[in-house]
Each structure stands twice: as structure tokens, then as C-alpha cells.
Amino acid sequence: MPAALEGLRILDLSWGIAGPGGVLLLAEQGADVIKVEPPGGDPFRAYSGSHVWSRSRRSVTVDLKREQGRAAFVKLAATADVLVESFRPGVMERLGVGYDALSAELPLLVYCSVPAYPPGHRSAGRPGYDALVQASSGQQWEQPGWRMGPIFLHMPMPSMGAIFLVPTGIMAALVAREATGRGQHVSTSLLQGAFLYTTQIWQHVEHATAPFHDLMGKSYPPGVHQQFIFECADGEWLHTSVMSGLTPTKTLDEVLGLEDAPDGFAFMSMGSEEREAFTQRRREKFKEHDRDTLVAELQANNHAVEAIITMEEAFSHPQLVANGMVAAVNDPELGETTQIGVPLNLLATPGAIRGPQPRIGEHNDEVWGSLGLASTEIAAITGGA
Amino acid sequence: MHALEGVTLVDFGQYLAGPFGPMIIGDLGANVIKVEPVTGDGMRMAGKPFFGCQRGKRDIAIDLKAPEGLEIARELVQRADIVHHNMTAGVADRLGIGYADCKRLKPDVIYCNTWAYGLEGPLARFGGLDPLYQAAAGLEYEAGAVHEGNPPLYYRFGMTDAANAMLSVVAVLTALYHQRRTGEGQEVWTSLMDGGAFFSADAMLAGGKPVPRPRLDRAQHGIDACYRLYETQDGWLQIAAVKQPEWVALCGVVGVPEVADDDRFATAASRAEHRTDLERLLEPRFLAKTSAAWSNALDDAGVPNEIPLDPHQGDLMLFDADNVRLGLTAEYEHPLMGLMRQFGNLIDFSETPGRIDGPPPLVGQHTREIMRWLDHDDAHIDTLVEQGVIYEPDAGLSAYRERFGTW
Numbered sequence: 001m002p003a004a005l006e007g008l009r010i011l012d013l014s015w016g017i018a019g020p021g022g023v024l025l026l027a028e029q030g031a032d033v034i035k036v037e038p039p040g041g042d043p044f045r046a047y048s049g050s051h052v053w054s055r056s057r058r059s060v061t062v063d064l065k066r067e068q069g070r071a072a073f074v075k076l077a078a079t080a081d082v083l084v085e086s087f088r089p090g091v092m093e094r095l096g097v098g099y100d101a102l103s104a105e106l107p108l109l110v111y112c113s114v115p116a117y118p119p120g121h122r123s124a125g126r127p128g129y130d131a132l133v134q135a136s137s138g139q140q141w142e143q144p145g146w147r148m149g150p151i152f153l154h155m156p157m158p159s160m161g162a163i164f165l166v167p168t169g170i171m172a173a174l175v176a177r178e179a180t181g182r183g184q185h186v187s188t189s190l191l192q193g194a195f196l197y198t199t200q201i202w203q204h205v206e207h208a209t210a211p212f213h214d215l216m217g218k219s220y221p222p223g224v225h226q227q228f229i230f231e232c233a234d235g236e237w238l239h240t241s242v243m244s245g246l247t248p249t250k251t252l253d254e255v256l257g258l259e260d261a262p263d264g265f266a267f268m269s270m271g272s273e274e275r276e277a278f279t280q281r282r283r284e285k286f287k288e289h290d291r292d293t294l295v296a297e298l299q300a301n302n303h304a305v306e307a308i309i310t311m312e313e314a315f316s317h318p319q320l321v322a323n324g325m326v327a328a329v330n331d332p333e334l335g336e337t338t339q340i341g342v343p344l345n346l347l348a349t350p351g352a353i354r355g356p357q358p359r360i361g362e363h364n365d366e367v368w369g370s371l372g373l374a375s376t377e378i379a380a381i382t383g384g385a
Numbered sequence: 386m387h388a389l390e391g392v393t394l395v396d397f398g399q400y401l402a403g404p405f406g407p408m409i410i411g412d413l414g415a416n417v418i419k420v421e422p423v424t425g426d427g428m429r430m431a432g433k434p435f436f437g438c439q440r441g442k443r444d445i446a447i448d449l450k451a452p453e454g455l456e457i458a459r460e461l462v463q464r465a466d467i468v469h470h471n472m473t474a475g476v477a478d479r480l481g482i483g484y485a486d487c488k489r490l491k492p493d494v495i496y497c498n499t500w501a502y503g504l505e506g507p508l509a510r511f512g513g514l515d516p517l518y519q520a521a522a523g524l525e526y527e528a529g530a531v532h533e534g535n536p537p538l539y540y541r542f543g544m545t546d547a548a549n550a551m552l553s554v555v556a557v558l559t560a561l562y563h564q565r566r567t568g569e570g571q572e573v574w575t576s577l578m579d580g581g582a583f584f585s586a587d588a589m590l591a592g593g594k595p596v597p598r599p600r601l602d603r604a605q606h607g608i609d610a611c612y613r614l615y616e617t618q619d620g621w622l623q624i625a626a627v628k629q630p631e632w633v634a635l636c637g638v639v640g641v642p643e644v645a646d647d648d649r650f651a652t653a654a655s656r657a658e659h660r661t662d663l664e665r666l667l668e669p670r671f672l673a674k675t676s677a678a679w680s681n682a683l684d685d686a687g688v689p690n691e692i693p694l695d696p697h698q699g700d701l702m703l704f705d706a707d708n709v710r711l712g713l714t715a716e717y718e719h720p721l722m723g724l725m726r727q728f729g730n731l732i733d734f735s736e737t738p739g740r741i742d743g744p745p746p747l748v749g750q751h752t753r754e755i756m757r758w759l760d761h762d763d764a765h766i767d768t769l770v771e772q773g774v775i776y777e778p779d780a781g782l783s784a785y786r787e788r789f790g791t792w
Contacts (some may be wrong), residue, residue, distance in 0.1 A: 002565035004559050004560060004562065005559065005562070005563075021472065021586065025552075026555075026559070029559050032539065032610045033712060040638045044618065046653075047587075048587055048589065048596055048597070048598050049586060049587025049598070051596075052586045052589065052590060054585065062711070064457050067498025069616050076662070077558060078648060086640065088687060091410075092725055099735075104688070109545040111703070118709075118711055118713070118733070120707075120711055121707050121708075121711060122707050123707075124395070126691075127625065127689035129625040129627060129689055129764035130625050131607065131612060131613075131636040132623060132624055132625050132689055132690070132691040133625070133691075134495075134693075135614075135623035135691040135692065135693040135694065136691040136692075136694055137694070137696075138695065138696025138699070138701065138702055139542075140614070140623070140693045141693055141695045141696060142541070142696065143540065143541060143542075144541070145388060145529075145538060145605045146529070146535055146536075146538070146603075146604070147604055147605065149452045149471050149614075149621055150602060150614055150623075150693035151474045151605045151625075152605055152606055152607040152608070152613060153516050153528070153540070154524075154527040154528050154530075154600075154601045154724035155524060155527070155528065155540065155544070155584050155585075157542070157544075160544075160548075160584055161399070161547075162732075163553070164547075164551030164552070165551075166556065166710060166732050167555045167558075168409065168413075168551065168554050168555055168558065169732040171555060171558035171559055171561075171681065172388035172389060172413045172558060172734070172737075173388060173564055173734065173737070174472075174562050175389065175392075175562050176386075176388040176389075176559060176734075176736070176737045177562055178562070178565045178582055178609065178691065179386075179388070179391075179464075179681060180736070182736060184734055184735045184736035185734075185735035185736075186732060186733070186734055186735075187732070187733040187735075188731060188732045188733070191713070192713065192728075192730075192731045192732070193731075195702075195713065195731060196547060196551070197432070197542040197543075197544060197547055197696070198437075198542070198702075198727075199401075199405060199437035199438060199542075199543070199547060199701055199727075199728075199730055200401065200433060200434035200437050200438075200700070201433060201437075201541065201542065202437075202543065202544070202696075202697075202698065202699030202702070202703060203432075203433045203436050203437060203699075203725060203727055204699065204700055204703050204704075204724075204725065204726035204727075205436075205719075205723065205724075205725050205726075206722065206723030206725070207722050207723040207791070208609075208720070208722070209677075212432050212433070212792070213698060214430055215431060215433070215435050216431060216432065216541075217698070218541065220638070222538065222541070223540075225514070225515070225516040225541075226515065226538070226539045227526070229538040229539065231536070237525075237531070237537050238520070239517060239520035239525065239537070241513055241514045241516055241517050242514065243513075243514065244511050244512055244513060244686075245511060245512025245513070245546040246510065246511060247772060249691075261718070263456075269426070272458065291411060299508065299511075300510075302515070304511060304512070304517055304559065305517070305519040306437045306517040306518070307521070307522040308520045308522060308525050308526055308528050308531070308537045308551070308723040309519065309520070309521065309526060310522030310527070310588070310595075311522055311527075311582070311585035311588035312588050312589075312590060312595040313584060314521055314522055314523055314525070314585070314588075315588075315590060316576045317511070317521055317523075317578075318506065318507045318508075318510045318579055319502050319503060319526070320505060320521070320578060320579075320582060321506075322505060322509075323502075323504075323506060323576065323578060323579055325578075325579050325582050331591075333553045334589070334591040334596065335591055335592060336388055336591070336592060337590060337591045337596070338587050338589060338590035338591075338593075339589050340582050340583065340586045340588075342561065342584070343552050343576075343579040343580065343582065343699070344552060344555060344556045344573070344575060345504065345556070345573060345574045345575065345581045346486075346556060346559060346560055346563075346571060346572075347571055347574075347594070348569060348575065349560075349563055349571065357605065364513055366622060381591075
């Protein structure tokens, strides 16, 4: 069974996380993706995550600042359904490959832009590294941490929002193209990616009451789900949750071996001091248990719980393995690696990893040659790299 | 015309990871029908998170356990291009709206489940909430800097809900494109578990050992001396001196030009190696002036930086003039809560613009309208309402308030 996007060609000129990683989701559903890099390569290759975000595609280099390079690129674009770029607004136009220039000749092309800020925004000309958008969009202030003030988000959140908006925009435009027969310009940004994660916390409501704001509000120290994190023996941690969708066969306190524990109703009826004292007893009891043994026993009794582990440890998580999300990839620079698998499951048209991150310009001869370029021309437009 | 104009999605989901994806698909122009229990979505009590995932939908409240209720659900499926939900294992099949059932009703249907753990496997029978998958994907470990001796830290944005929902959007649209080209529908699925792992995609093992990647410091400032928050005289500043000329300019601005020539800090790699030394050198410099003073000077010298914004629960961003003008915010009137505002278009289309089709619905707000669309006459609708098979709010909403409150 062929994959869903077999026959679809995407040119990926983007750098960073959102563009390459968004394209990854489509590449592994069968799209033929060509990473188009400047001579010397995409500078974000220096970041380890690039090995994953830029896998499952071919690589060509081209110097778009040379007319010959631009002309070859336009020839390549004529074979593509989709183009993705992540430069500051105006950069592609200056290179003569902006949306207006290309769409005039290629009306079917879906042209996707993902800069840091949208064109016309006062910050559109400012640098757009992820952490800068974390700061300017207010996300660092929204996250409580182990000190007061803004907290650096280790997970590059604006990029991790835009990473989904890129393939969503592209696929919506491709569905529309089936009806209209035309391509279009699809734009999103890291700022809009950051907005994606305000779904659960940013609602301005005219008739809101204080409890409406407080219920899920930011608190210091961190609240809500944070209170269900417990330390076990040897400084290891786990996270319990309030619902598993199943009926527990023993209570949490029974599994912990906590004597004289109140039932749920009695716990809720306690005064705050009494409740805090009991919670402290429970926290101490957790520390007597080996984490993994306790997680297994709680799960066996239908409790929702997970060990707090690193992602590298998660490659051994039996459910992640069962989901096909632990994959072996032979990377030309790193050798045999373990990476995440394909997180989209289309049961009639299954996706798959289509290879490691390619070397810089690895497919220059194959791709440029297929367009009829002679080897001297290829050398000229790629700077030999 | 909108990109997904004419597409109908029936959303049987509750809570967050189910309903958020259909909301985004609705913003792209699809007709989204929320099928809600007559007792209300289990997430309504939480207020903000519920509203955040429901705007633009039309809502029919049905008791799916009543045979007549199931029949209405089946009529909806017959008119659907997409069926979407996040029920736990076996529930949809028991109700009679599993993939096999829906395929019989609509042979080319696209059927999506956003699971907690996954379709099959040792924990597939469990439901679960976002924190478990932040734990299992390494997010809480890295966010808290547990390797530095801190406790783990939960991100309060509900990231794996959003990831699961957005993966489901990409899966559904990919399947829809395939269906439009071949006529073939299919079953698709995503999970909170895989959504969490997707965030940690930069984690790898090479030869069985972890490949080094950037980590947070104990005080949660950042991942590199030149890519972190610094405390200033009156607040904070995020800098991102990534390129070599930016690093050299940074040294000049903060008044230590000689540091740029120090061998320990000559390259990005050596700066990472001597991170603590460099941070001890830069921290007292930043404390000597205000955030705005540093930001202006760094801007002039070409060093990327931003002053972290305190967004006041989002209001400063939701009322920001540029954001409003560019359509990044949306406003609509809710029957009980008044004017509501949330982020607007997350994606802009030159030819098929998106649209925000109104506020989050009340329980059963469109029950009658949808029942009429399904060719039921008013007498029959009245009978089903009376029997409690379907529910619609009273005209003045006073009984509604008694039953559901204002959220």
C-alpha cells in the first residue's frame, strides 16, 4: 500500500525546528522532500536535533545569490507541489524567489512561510531565535519555576507550536487545491506557534469572576498538576494523575502501605492543616519505595502513573516501543542511532522513516542532473559543495 | 471560500486532546459538530481550558446510551467526512460508533482517535491526563533541571494535549487529501504518549549512549551562557548571541571586550565547555543596568535580545494593536460570559482565508438546528427532549444556569 503523500514533492528551504520538523511529518507519509541548502549547508545542522528533524529527505545545495543558481532553483520549483521557507519577511523576495515571483509562473505551487513574526508585525525585522519569541510573547512569564521571574522553557515552545502549523497549513492548502485547481501562499510564524500553547490559559472573558482566573492560574510555588509529583527512593520521581479511565482495585494509600489513611471523602473534609500533615506523611511514604516497582504495582491496580524519566530512558518505555515510536536510523555522521519513530498512524496508508539526515548536497548530481544540468553547471551553482 | 469549506467533522471528544484538533479544523472552514453528553463535557468545570478548545463549533447534546440517541449519532456519522474523538479503549465500539460501525454507515469516512497511550500495547487500556506524558517523554525532567538536583517541573500549558490534538489534525488532513484523490477513507490515530515524545525528538542514542544535547542550568536561566536569561538591575533580559560577530559585539556592549579574545571562549563549543566561568563573568555586568538600557545598547550593536513580557494572563497580547490588526486575536460574544477573546488565526491563507465561527457553544445550543438538518420534525424533537434523549437549553437560560452554571 503506497503512503498517502506518494507523488507529492516538497522543497524545504527552512532552517531551525518548525520548518524542517513540520515537513518531517509529511515526508514520513510519503512526500518526496528535497532539502535545499546554501553552499556549506544549513547552519542549524550544528544542532543535534537536526539529525532527526531533517531526516527522510534528500539534500541539494544551490547559491541563490547567483542568477544561474536562481534559474536552476526555479526549474526545480516547477517540479514541486510545495515550497517551505523560514527567513525573515522580505528575504526570499530580495533573492527573486518570493511568492509573487514564483506563483506568477507556477500557479499550482503551495508556498509556505514560517518566519518568527508575521509580515507587518512591528517585530518582523527583529531576530527570531526561539528563546527570543518565548520572551517577547510572554510565555517565559507564564511558566512558574524554582525561582521568581521568567523561566527559560527548555522545550522550544514557539517552534514546537509552529512545527504543527506548517504541515496543517500545507495540507489544508493541498485539500483546497483539489477543489480550486490553484496553489496559494500559506503563512504562519513562531509567534503564532506560541499562541497555540495559550489555549488552556489565555481567555479574556468579560464576565469572568476571580475563581475563573484562579482555577487554572499561575501560582508560586507551581500548582495544579505539580502537586501530584512525588519523590521515591534514591532521588527518583514519579507523577500520578487523578484519572485513568479505569476503576482502581486498591487505593493509592493501600499500595503505598500507608496505615490509617482517610478515604477520598474524609480527605476532602479535612481542614487544611490536617490535610497538609497527611499529605506530608504520604510524601514520606513514597520515599520508602523503589520507583519502578511502585509504578508497576500502581498500574497493575489501574492507577494512572508514570515514572519521571529522560527522553533517552523513554526509548525503553514499553508503550512507546509498542507504538512504533522507537526507531533505528543509520546516520552518516553518528552511525547507528535510536531516534523517535513516526507519530502519525494512518492505518490504510502507513508512513515510514525514509532515511537519515542526508549529507550536505548529497543528492546534487541526482536532482540537478534530472533537470538536465551538466556537471559544470552543477559545480557552478553549488559552489562545488 | 475557506480551505475546508464543505467538510463536516463530527466531534465525539471530551476534555482537551480530543476537542482541540476539531476546533483548529473548524477555524480552517470545516463544519464542526460537537456531540456532547446531556450531562455536559467533563471539562466544562475547568473554565478556561474548556473554552480554549471549543470555539466555532455547533453543539448537539445526546444521551448516546439511549437507543434513539445512538440512532441520531449514526445519522450524524452518515453525513460526516471526519469522525473524531478521544474515548478510551473499547468505549466507542461498545456504544456502536467504532471504526467498523462508522465505515458501514459512511464507507469513505476518516475516523480519528486521539488516545492517551495508543491503539495497542501494554498500557493501551488506560486513559490519562497530560502530566503523565510530560513525565514519560522527559519534559518534566528537563524543565525542572533534575540533573542539577532540582525537583521535576510540570509545564502548565498542557503541551501534550496540544501535541496530540495537532498531530491528529495533520493525520486527518493527510488522510482527507488521500481520500479526495483516491476515494479511500481510513482509520487514523495519535496519542498523548507520542505527542510528548515528538517534543523530545532531539534526544537520540548513538551506539546505545545518549547523544549530548543542551541542558538547563539549576536556576532555569537557559541552555548556554550566550542563550539565556540574565537578571538586570530592574528585571530580566533574554539574549541570543549565537553567531560569532554577535558574541564579539556582546563582549563590547557589556564592557568586557578583552573576554572576546580569551581562549576559553574563542568558539561556540569552547564557550559551552566553560559555560559556568563565562556566566560568572557576565552575570554581574547585567545587574549593573536596567533591562531597557541593555536592550537598546544590544540592539544598536546587533546582538539579538528581548525583554521578557509579563503578559497579565494574556491580556497584553490579546489586546496588542499589532496582534489585533493582523488577526492574531479573535473576539466573539458568549451568551453567558459576554465578550470573549482568544488567539485568532494561527495560519494565514492568501486564497482561502480561515474564519473563527463564533464562541464556544452552550450544552446542546444547536440541538434543534442540527436535528432539523437531520430531517427530524419539531414534534419528534420535542418528544426526544422530554425523554432526555437529547437536550437543549431553555430560552431564558435560567434552567440552564441551574443545571450547568455559567461555564
